[in-house]
Amino acid sequence: MGALTRAVRNLSRRKMRALLVIIALGFSLAIMVSIPAGIIANQAAAQSMTTDFNSTMTTMQEQINKTATLIECQTSGQGMFPGGSSGFPFEGSRQQQTYVNEFVANGIRTISGVKDVVEFLTASSTETTSETISGPGGRDFTISRPVYTITGVTLNSSFIDDYSILPTNITAGRNLREGDSGVVLLSLNLTAYFGVGVGGKVEIYGKSFKVVGVYDASGQGLMETRSAYMNITDAQTATGLTGNLTRLDVYADDVSDVDSITTAIGAAYTSLQVTTYKDRLSQLDNMQTMYNQTLTNAQATLSQTDTVATQEIMIAVVATSLIVLFVMLYTVRERTKEIGTLKAIGFSNWNIMSQFMLEGMLLSLVAGVVGIAIGTVGAPLLSGILLPQISPFGSRGNSQFRLGTANAGNFGSFGVLGASTVTVTPSLQTMMIAIGAAVLLGALGSLYPAWRASRTRPAEAMRYE
Amino acid sequence: MSEVILKAEGLSKIYTLNKRKIPALSSVNLQVNKGEFVAIMGPSGSGKTTLLNVLGCLDKPTSGKMILDEVDVAKLPDKQLCNIRRNKIGFIFQTFNLLPYLSAAENVELPMECTRKSKTERREKARKLLELVGLGGREEHRPQRLSAGEQQRVAIARALANDPAIILADEPTGNLDTKNKYEIVRLLANLNINRGTTIIMVTHDSQVASHTERMLLLQDGRITKEKQGLHLVRKKLMCPHCGSKIQPEDERCPNCRKRL
Numbered sequence: 001m002g003a004l005t006r007a008v009r010n011l012s013r014r015k016m017r018a019l020l021v022i023i024a025l026g027f028s029l030a031i032m033v034s035i036p037a038g039i040i041a042n043q044a045a046a047q048s049m050t051t052d053f054n055s056t057m058t059t060m061q062e063q064i065n066k067t068a069t070l071i072e073c074q075t076s077g078q079g080m081f082p083g084g085s086s087g088f089p090f091e092g093s094r095q096q097q098t099y100v101n102e103f104v105a106n107g108i109r110t111i112s113g114v115k116d117v118v119e120f121l122t123a124s125s126t127e128t129t130s131e132t133i134s135g136p137g138g139r140d141f142t143i144s145r146p147v148y149t150i151t152g153v154t155l156n157s158s159f160i161d162d163y164s165i166l167p168t169n170i171t172a173g174r175n176l177r178e179g180d181s182g183v184v185l186l187s188l189n190l191t192a193y194f195g196v197g198v199g200g201k202v203e204i205y206g207k208s209f210k211v212v213g214v215y216d217a218s219g220q221g222l223m224e225t226r227s228a229y230m231n232i233t234d235a236q237t238a239t240g241l242t243g244n245l246t247r248l249d250v251y252a253d254d255v256s257d258v259d260s261i262t263t264a265i266g267a268a269y270t271s272l273q274v275t276t277y278k279d280r281l282s283q284l285d286n287m288q289t290m291y292n293q294t295l296t297n298a299q300a301t302l303s304q305t306d307t308v309a310t311q312e313i314m315i316a317v318v319a320t321s322l323i324v325l326f327v328m329l330y331t332v333r334e335r336t337k338e339i340g341t342l343k344a345i346g347f348s349n350w351n352i353m354s355q356f357m358l359e360g361m362l363l364s365l366v367a368g369v370v371g372i373a374i375g376t377v378g379a380p381l382l383s384g385i386l387l388p389q390i391s392p393f394g395s396r397g398n399s400q401f402r403l404g405t406a407n408a409g410n411f412g413s414f415g416v417l418g419a420s421t422v423t424v425t426p427s428l429q430t431m432m433i434a435i436g437a438a439v440l441l442g443a444l445g446s447l448y449p450a451w452r453a454s455r456t457r458p459a460e461a462m463r464y465e
Numbered sequence: 466m467s468e469v470i471l472k473a474e475g476l477s478k479i480y481t482l483n484k485r486k487i488p489a490l491s492s493v494n495l496q497v498n499k500g501e502f503v504a505i506m507g508p509s510g511s512g513k514t515t516l517l518n519v520l521g522c523l524d525k526p527t528s529g530k531m532i533l534d535e536v537d538v539a540k541l542p543d544k545q546l547c548n549i550r551r552n553k554i555g556f557i558f559q560t561f562n563l564l565p566y567l568s569a570a571e572n573v574e575l576p577m578e579c580t581r582k583s584k585t586e587r588r589e590k591a592r593k594l595l596e597l598v599g600l601g602g603r604e605e606h607r608p609q610r611l612s613a614g615e616q617q618r619v620a621i622a623r624a625l626a627n628d629p630a631i632i633l634a635d636e637p638t639g640n641l642d643t644k645n646k647y648e649i650v651r652l653l654a655n656l657n658i659n660r661g662t663t664i665i666m667v668t669h670d671s672q673v674a675s676h677t678e679r680m681l682l683l684q685d686g687r688i689t690k691e692k693q694g695l696h697l698v699r700k701k702l703m704c705p706h707c708g709s710k711i712q713p714e715d716e717r718c719p720n721c722r723k724r725l
Contacts, residue, residue, distance in 0.1 A: 002578070009566040341562040344523055345576040345623065346551020348544065459524035462558070 003351075007359040010331075011366070021327050022367045025438075028323065029371025030378060031316040031386065033434045035309045037375070037426040038383025042305055046298045053291045057284070064280050069115070070163075071250040071262055073108070073272040075100055097123070099244035104269055108250055111264045113257030118159050120247040121152040121232055123239045125205075129193075148190055150204060150228045152235025155180055163249065166229060173198035173213030176229055184209040185229040187217040193226070204228060205238035248272070304388050312386055317441060320364070324445025328360045332453040339453050340461025353454035360446020361439050368438025372431050379426055469532075470630055470663050471497040471520065476529035476539075478515050478686075489515040491686040492529070497631070497665060502657040502696050504674035505667045507683035513667040514635055516683065520665065521554050521633045522546040534630045551579055555624030559636035561616040563608040569595060569619045570604035576626040594622035598652060614645030621652060625662070632656075634666040638673050650676045654696055655714070695725075 011018050075098045105117045124146035132142050153165050157178040160166060166175055167185065176185050184202060186194070191214050194202045200211050209230065217224035236242045250265070252258050258276050265274050332339070339352055347355075375382070426434075478490040489512045497503055507513050518524040519531065522538055525546075531539045534553055538546065550556075555576075563572045573591035582590070595604055598618040600611075608616050617637060624632050634653065638646040650673050656662045657678075666677060674680045675694050682690035695705040704711050709720035717724055 006564075006567070013566050337562065338564060340523075341558070341564070342575075343547070344521070344550060344556045344562075346547060346579050346627070348547045348579065351579060457524070459518045462518070462523065462562075 003355050003358050004362075006355065007362045010359055011362060018363070021323065021363060022370050025320055025323050025364060025367030026370035026374050028316045028320045029368050029434055029438050030374035031382060032313055032320075032437060033372055033375030033426045033430055034379040034382035035313055035316075035386060036430050037379045038387045039305055039309055040427070041383065042302055042387065046295075046302055049298060050295060053295065057288060057291070060284055060287075064277050064284065067164075068255045068277045069252040069258065070277070071252065071258060071265065072275040073248040073250055073265060073269070074275070075246050075271060076273065097246065098271060099241060099246060100248075100269065100271060102243050102245060104272075105245065105248055107268065108248065108265060111261055113253050113261050114250055115253045116159065116163075116251040118156075118163060118165055118249040118251075119154045119232055119245050120165075120249070121235045121239070121241060121244060122149060122246045123205075123235065123241065124149040145226070147193065148204065148226050148228055150184075150230060150235050150238070152230055152232035155231050163251065165249070167215040167217065167224070167227075169216045171214050171216050173211065175213055175215075176231070180212070181231050181234060182209060183212040183230065184234075185213045185215060186211055187225055187227045188214055189217065189225045190228055202228075204230075205240075207234075207238040209234070301388050308387060317437075320367075320438070320441045321445040324360050324364060324442050325448065327363070328356060328446040328449035329452070331359070332356060332449045335453075336456060336461050336464040339456050340458045340464065343456070343458035343461065349454035352456075353450045356450035356453045357443055357446050360450065361442040364438040364442025364445070365435070367442075368435045371438065372426065372434055375426050375434070376431075468499040469496055470499040470501075470534060471495070471665075472530075472532045473520065474530040476516075476519060476531060477527050478512075478519055478524070479527045489686055490519065490526070493683075493686070493688055495520075495681070495688065497663060499630075499663055500657070500661045502654060502664045502678045502694075503666070504677040504680045504694065505665065505683055506669060506671065506674050506680055508669065511683045512686040513669075513683055515686075517633050517635050517665070517667050521556060522549050551576060552627055553630045555627070555629035555632040557617070557620050557624050557632060557634035557637045559639040561608070561613075561620045561640070563616055563619055563623075565608050568605045568607055569600060569611065569622075572608070572619055573622045573626055576623060580627060590626065591622070594625050595619070597625070597656075598622045612645070613641055614648055617641065617645070617649050618652065621649070621656070625656070631663040631665065634664060636668055637666060638668065638670060646670075646673060651716070657696070 076096070099121075102119065105119050108114060109117050125148050127147045128144045129147050130142055130144055153176070155176055155178050160175075160177065167187075168175075170185075171188065173185075176183070184204065186196075186202070190202075191197060191211070194200075196202055196211055198211055198214060201208050202211060203209075209228075217227065230238075232245075236244060250261065252261050255277075258278075262274050262276050265272060342352060342355075473493055473495040476490055476493040476495070477488065480487045480489055493516060505513050505516060515524070519526050520533075522533075522541075526539050529539060530537060533549065536549070538549055541549065564575070567575070570588065570591040573594055574587045577587045577590065592601075592604055595601060595618075598621050600615060600618050600622070603611065603615070608619070611619065617640075621637075624634075632653075637653070638649050641649060653664055653666065654676055657664055664677075666674075668674050676696055677694040678696040680690075680692050680694050681688050702711055703709070704718035704721060704723070704725065706718060706723040707721040709718060711718055711725060715725055
């Protein structure tokens with residue numbers, strides 16, 4: 001039976017006290033475990049955010065380059081949430097939808113330099129549904145939106161092949177093709193809403209359509225999630241908007257023709273909002289500015305995090321040492337007579353000192369294990385409370401940092417940033433360091449009480465009651 | 466001539482309290498021979514415990530000489546005093562001072578922990594000592610499961626662990642009822658007779674003291690009186706009452722039936 005056994009027995013002697021001390025120490029150590037994990041998660045989140053931004057920017061730049069000859073012509077009221085490019089998609093209000101006649105398309109086709117004109121009709125159901133979406137700062141928003149939005153497209157095989165006019169991420173069935181009529185391509189959300197699959201029938205605007213395919217709209221923007229694609233003629237018939245259009249994609253023969261075509265369209269058809277690659281590049285610049293600001297904020301937060309973390313870890317270190325110090329001082333005082341007895345039967349100062357130091361270290365070791373357990377489970381919460389937030393978009397809750405989704409504003413078919421998620425879990429290395437730190441702080445905290453115990457004069461200790 | 470195991474010459478101990486000097490021991494001269502069973506008696510505050518602490522190297526005398534087993538321990542540094550306490554002295558306390566979180570055997574093993582004995586040797590010796598004090602089979606019992614008398618027996622076994630030259634007992638019967646009191650005194654007396662253990666016992670109980678060989682009366686820090694106890698005749702296997710032959714383990718004289 002050695003000093004270690006005695007230390008273990010002493011710890012288990014006063015179970016409630018030991019438990020309370022271990023929990024107190026455990027929380028202190030959990031902070032030490034959680035904060036580095038939070039910092040690492042913050043750095044990973046910032047890195048991930050940068051990667052996402054860069055990737056999105058590259059993709060969008062490529063798309064703009066590819067569609068340099070595209071001139072988008074839209075009627076007013078396009079889109080459900082016409083928010084500004086600097087804002088979130090929930091801003092703004094719904095505008096009265098206007099339409100242009102198919103004759104406009106025919107007129108545009110006669111403009112010199114125009115290669116193709118693709119006609120679209122977009123219409124939303126009058127029936128609405130409530131939906132909860134994540135917004136800035138982790139807050140959830142409940143919005144009211146149409147149950148479905150249909151998009152009628154000119155199903156010309158060369159258009160389908162050459163231009164991105166239909167969704168590409170087909171998860172079941174097939175995509176639409178030239179000659180399709182009375183059929184529909186549904187987003188996944190809508191199949192769930194209608195409760196149908198490929199081959200099933202859905203009723204849209206009172207007309208029955210057969211579902212030929214399903215596509216996954218995630219990451220494509222809010223509008224796409226409850227969309228259905230069909231032949232433009234079917235869409236016009238179903239909505240009673242025969243001959244009407246909401247959007248025209250005008251393709252020029254060459255980039256050099258874009259300006260002249262844009263001028264001609266603008267002059268002839270004032271009701272159309274015309275957007276060219278130059279506008280899209282300008283919007284891209286705006287986005288770049290916004291993202292740069294976001295990244296700057298994130299960097300500032302990271303550097304602030306380091307300072308706060310250092311202070312908090314120092315407080316935790318001091319708190320741990322003080323807890324051990326006071327507990328061990330109390331223990332030494334309480335066991336003065338025992339110290340006297342041990343000295344009387346031949347224990348040296350070193351024997352006594354090592355006994356109490358071992359007890360302090362053992363207490364801290366157990367607390368370290370408890371601290372790691374608390375830290376592992378509570379790291380997201382603790383680091384969320386103790387460290388500054390990384391992103392103006394982001395929030396931290398449950399077990400993850402959510403950086404949220406930065407919306408591309410009025411970018412239409414251009415992509416949105418994917419949500420980046422980083423889990424806050426203390427690494428094995430952090431855990432090992434925490435255990436080492438716990439034992440070290442235990443030794444440090446118990447050093448003075450153990451020294452005091454060892455210096456106790458046996459005759460005085462024996463008199464102590 | 467008997468071998469002297471402990472000799473104190475002019476032993477003084479003065480405590481200082483608020484700059485006032487309080488003499489606890491004044492020029493105590495004492496000689497204890499090997500194998501003796503000595504009682505130190507005296508009223509409260511007479512300096513009994515102080516004397517025992519000084520004799521047991523728990524405290525240092527202010528002046529004087531103290532030779533224990535041919536070594537002058539009065540001026541030894543703390544580290545060496547610790548070795549003396551470990552190897553040459555066994556302590557028995559009024560309140561037993563057993564560690565409550567250790568078993569009887571573990572308590573007895575405790576003084577041996579700082580020696581070179583192996584774990585097996587320690588355990589075996591503890592078992593034998595517990596058997597010697599009549600607690601065979603109670604090795605794993607913790608103090609709270611033992612009676613006061615049994616706890617004092619464990620403390621006696623612990624005091625014997627390192628085969629000390631002398632055992633110092635501070636009021637060993639002070640916390641015991643009459644039955645246990647005599648059992649403990651008899652146990653100490655038998656250890657003295659059978660093993661030749663030198664024992665110095667502090668007590669204020671004259672009946673307990675009468676079972677020793679020599680009684681010293683301490684008053685105001687000085688030894689003022691000395692007289693013989695019953696133990697000497699018992700040691701010679703004679704009934705102190707009628708002089709007939711007795712055995713060490715006898716509780717009563719087989720002839721006169723008087724309590725030994």
